[in-house]
Amino acid sequence: MSQIAFLGAIEVGLLFALVALGVFLSFRVLQFPDLTVDGSFPLGAAVCASLIVVEVNPYLATFVAALAGACAGMVTAWLNVRLKILHLLASILTMIALYSVNLRIMGRPNIALLGENTVFSPLESWDTPSYIALPIMLTVLVVIVKLALDWFLNSEIGLAMRATGVNPRMARAQGIHTDRYILGGMALSNALVAVAGALFAQSQGAADVTLGVGVIVVGLAAVIGGEAVMNTRTVFRATLACIIGSILYRLAVAGALNADMLGLKAQDLNLITAVLVTLAMVLPGVRMPFRGRRGGQTP
């Protein structure tokens, strides 16, 4: 693997670490299997790109993208807690709806951002080449987001959100309005994903309506992969595992595609992802969220 391919994998891994943190919030903290992600990632890209091409400040555009993602998450949560639609189905409905919404926002299937002013534009004045500067900037950003999330999840409100996911009946008995926490948590989760989408569009130079395909699986691969390689007993470790999992996943994909003897091509990406996620889930000692109660002991 060349240095550029390596750094490229790190860069995309860091961007998708934000997706992984969002997926961690929904799947792990709230225990809400949320596929909205496949729609909120391109939503973030679409909103941000549409604003940037009309000369809106790129930071503001990224912030608006986060708000849009938060709205998408709240729609899914609302379908679930108010209309009592099964969480998985609720998120699929939002995801499908967002495909149309994203096309409407952009007015066409894709928007090029080449030559536009983006949040990464200041890097061009650095002496270091962008393939090195970009991963550095993203590392700083991801670490800040991670620490902020750690602080949040250890606060009284964050603890209430974790209780909402683990034991909603007990949470209600402690005065926690679980519906509100699901709404808030889903908003936060999808806001993170939308920011990742917005940054992805800016770093790749284009927003495309098809950007979202499989984002949820990649996010999940990062979360599960992270849990497979380290213990996640504290919030600090759990969020760190998301970031490490995301980078490892990208390196594994890049490695697989670069290994000539395997004969894999870019179009095999989804297949590789599915195989990696399956491997991570059947590895011994991994918590298996879709295979019964965690912790192992049943009365």
Place this chain on the structure above:
Amino acid sequence: MIEARQLAVTFNPGTPMETPAMRGIDLTIPKGDFVTVIGSNGAGKSTFLNALAGELRPDSGHILIDDQDVTAWPTAKRAGLVARVFQDPLGGSCANLTIEENLALANARGKRRGFGASVGSGLREEFRSQISRLNLGLENRLGDRMELLSGGQRQAVSLLMAALQPMKILLLDEHTAALDPKTGAFVLDLTREIVSERNLTTLMVTHSMRQALEVGNRTVMLHEGRVVLDVRDKEREGLKIEDLLHMFEKVRGEEIDDDALLLS
């Protein structure tokens, strides 16, 4: 004071599964009463408890806490007035949160939650001293996950959690039923201790007639969704399990065939 007025609820109305779980429960619990509730399976004990807690909205009737009608309040809104210990030791706490995090959750019951640290050092010291009274050696394990504790330890911690903040009524839902006899006795002693030292108004559902007569100062028997027996203090003293059975049969005019009720 807690008042239940003509509480009624029917599960699956209009279907072949239709079950009237409560058919007009009337019960007034003055402050300081420790009521034990007994009844056979399907008598409406759990339904009544869930209605008081807010988990279940009755079809008709009212629940008043200190003259305030809380019938329409959801559980979370009622939590400042009602504390609860569940039957399932796994049910009353969050298994993959630490002991101190569980205590912090309960410590915020009925209060506004903010963005401050959930377990500060001051709070940790307070938890440590609170939990040391259990004599279970948990004061040095505050950072352990709840799932590492035994069922009895969890129920003891759940009781402690329930009593961290003031309440109008403490609901105990067969909280010793899932424990072995020795552990059950320990948790029951702890219950008596905490209830009497804080003079808590308590409602305890139990499956054991002996427990129903020995604990608290008042015993209520439910049958087919109604209160069929309500004895307290003097009247209850000297009452034996056989008497209770006899009274029950007289009131209902039928034989009791629930072995669990007789044997436990």
